[in-house]
Amino acid sequence: MPLPTSTPKVRVRGMILTIGITAITVVGTMAGAGLKSDIETKNTQKMVAEPTSENELIAALESRRLGLVQARATWEKKAQILRERMESSSQRHIGGGSASSSASFGK
Missing domain, CATH: 1.20.5 (Single alpha-helices involved in coiled-coils or other helix-helix interfaces)
Structure with missing residues (x-):
């Protein structure tokens, strides 16, 4: 019994969705890491600047x-x-x- 093959249109759509979700995840991770780094830097500067x-x-x-x-x-x-x-x-x-x-x- 042959396996049902999906049409190329469905494969392309799935690949586009996968790439989009991956890109969103990577960008969100990078943005979050940048924000955390900024917050840590500000806290460090406050501690150094306090008399x-x-x-x-x-x-x-x-x-x-x-x-x-x-x-x-x-x-x-x-x-x-x-x-x-x-x-x-x-x-x-x-x-x-x-x-x-x-x-x-x-x-």
Whole structure:
């Protein structure tokens, strides 16, 4: 009794599904390993960066505060420049806009 043979179309479909599932598994494994490695690296960096004594903690906090104060000063300077630009722009539009709009309506 001869064994039933499957059609080539079914074989190709099975091969495509097998290759797809294998590819998904490999990519998932690699992505998971990468995420685990990243998490371990971050944890190691946290442990190294933590100050061990109170004096080191205070010094680290003071340096962080100094950086934040400098960043705040920079942002405040940028905000002031932006306010000045907006004010000069609005004054220009108010003065120039009314003259040009009345001239266009009269023509």
